[in-house]
Amino acid sequence: MKLAYWMYAGPAHIGTLRVATSFKNVHAIMHAPIGDDYFNVMRSMLERERDFTPVTTSVVDRHVLARGSQEKVVDNITRKDSEEHPDLIVLTPTCTSSILQEDLQNFVERASIEAQADVLLADVNHYRVNELQASDRTLEQIVHYYIDKARKQGNLAESKTEQPSVNIIGISTLGFHNQHDCTELKRLMADLGITVNTVIPEGASVHELKNLPKAWFNLVPYREIGLMAARYLEQEFGTPYIDITPMGVVETARCIRRIQEVINAQGGEVDYEDFINEQTLHVSQAAWFSRSIDCQNLTGKKAVVFGDSTHAAAMTKILAREMGIHVVWAGTYCKYDAEWFKEQVSEYCDELLITDDHTQIADAIARVEPSAIFGTQMERHVGKRLNIPCGVIAAPIHIQNFPIGYKPFLGYEGTNQLVDLIYNSFTLGMEDHLLEIFGGHDTKEVITKGISAGSDLGWNKEAQAELNKVPGFVRGKVKRNTEKFARERGLNEITLEVMYAAKEAVGA
Structure with a gap:
């Protein structure tokens, strides 16, 4: 753990709560101090939920520190059991409350005696894993629990469905475009003649988990959530x-x-080649558009990619392999999945960055000055400061990444959305330039700032006026090159003479 004002993946309890609240009729009890209870607000706002988020905070306060929290936690579990009548109650501490080293498993066992619902303690090491790893582990734990329960009760599904079927594993609340992707995956499976046996955890009942073995195969669209459950099954x-x-x-x-x-290995007889060709030629617009005159202008342009393993790897391949764009570097904050990521993208980019330090990513962007960034909301903020457009492709995300309209990233409709995102990200710079020429909203004098506070040097009035004459889409680069030139020579103020000297130094 480390202190930071920006985290690409949240703390472990957020992952557990994401999975618990994705299931139907599951309630979560969070054993935490006030301040760790922001999940309810975040989920209600981003998912635009009409109902209250099914999470209750069992507050750790000075009374708890003095007398212990066993009675309070047990009372909260049994109270919510009688009020909400959930099928399952999941108890999770947070990093903060874990410091108390309480025997929460004992609390769960005590509460289970009185509660009608099943009660589980999230089996997650809150000091060693992040939100994504905790989501993966919590989902696997719940699946394991209900498979064992069904086996003991003798009602576990034994045989496969008559027709090919699939479990889609890993769709969850607060996931990046997860709801739209799920709809697209269901459409894709229907087109392939495959029945969706169940989708977990989003919208599923824990009572459905006993039917998971009926599926012919499991589909895990995102590596971050679902792999552990799929491997267990x-x-x-x-x-x-x-x-x-x-x-x-x-x-x-x-x-x-x-x-x-x-499917064919299990006795099916399917051939999807005609479907693939039809979708590629007539449903997806990406194939022909990437070869159109519009996209020819993007060939060889520089881009950088950063995000979770799934989306960063996929976007790197699309840019390099399908759009002919030069990916200078690609990176992920999923350090635990570094080997897989390297294996997937090494041949499609010049450099790899595996880090969860946002300052390293910001500096790497400033160093290569790409034409476009494809990353998280943090990279979008960095791009705004450097006047480099950014397409958001992965969490952490903002309310704008929960669109009301239908915008999947997966499947053949997803290819259309991605092409739009890529193309528009590269062309917005010219739009700013045209607005500047013909007049419009973009009238601010200084467009960009440096990445760190120490990067801003003083510009005198004449130099500032000259900088403002530079077209908007290259002004940021001129400003950064001039400031770099001045810093290397120990200058504190940028004058016209410094600007001209810097211009000559770079051969412009």
């Missing part, structure tokens, strides 16, 4: 899983061909 029932993210024309086709292999 493969170990227990031999159910194969597919973890190819159908994002972009090439990877969507590869995912479908892998589904075909899995």
Whole structure:
């Protein structure tokens, strides 16, 4: 753990709460001090939920510190059980309350005696894992619990469905475009003649988990949530899983061909080649658009990519392989998944960055000065300061990344959304330039600032006026090059003479 004002992945309890609140009729009890209870506000705002988020905070206060919290936690569990009548109650501490080293498993066992609902303690190390890892572990724990329970009660599904079927694993609340992706995946499966057995955790009941073994295969669209559950189901029932993210024309086709292999290996007789060709030629606009005169102008342009493993790897491949764009570097904050990420993207970019330090990413962007950034909301903020457009492709996200309209990133409709995002990200710079020429909202004198506070030097009146004459879409680069020139020579003020000297130094 480290102190930071920006985290790409939140603390572990956020991951547990994401999974718990994605299921229907599951309530979460968060054992935490006031201040750790922001999940309710965040979920209600971002997901635009009409109902109250099913999370209750069992507050750790000075009374708890003095007398212990066992009675309070047990009372909160039994109270919510009688008020809400949930199927499952999940108890989770936070990093802060974990310091108390309380025996929460004992609290759960005590509460289970009185409660009608099942009660589980989230089995997560809050000091060692982040939000995404905790989500993955919590989902696997709940699946494991209900598979064992069904086995003991003798009502666990034993046989596969008659027709090919799939479990879609990992769709959750607060996921990046998860709801739209889920709709697109369901449409894709229907087009392939595959029945969706269940989707977990989003919208599923824990009572449905006993039916997971009926599916012919499991589809895990995002590596960050669902792999542990899929591997458990493969170990227990031999159910194969597919973890190819159908994002972009090439990877969507590869995912479908892998589904075909899995189905045919179990006695099915499917051939999806005609479907792939039809979708690529007539449904997805990405294939022809990437070869159009519009996109030819993007060939060789520089871009950088950063995000979670799933989206950063997929976007890197799309940019390099499908759009002909030069990916200078690609990176992920999922350090625990570094080997997989390197294996996926090494041949499609010049450099790899595996870090969760936002300052390293900001400096790397400033160093290469790409034409466009594809990253998280943090990279979008960095891009605004450097006047470099950014397309947001991964969490952490903002309210604008929960669109009301239909915007999946997966499947063939997703390819259309991605092409729009890529193309528009590269062209907005010229739009600013035209606004400046013909008049418009973009009348601010200084567009960009440096990444750190120490990067701003004094500009005298004449130099500032000269800088304002530079077209908007290159002004940031001129400003940064001039300031770099001045710092290297120990100058504190930038004059016209310094500007001209810097221009000569870079051969402009």
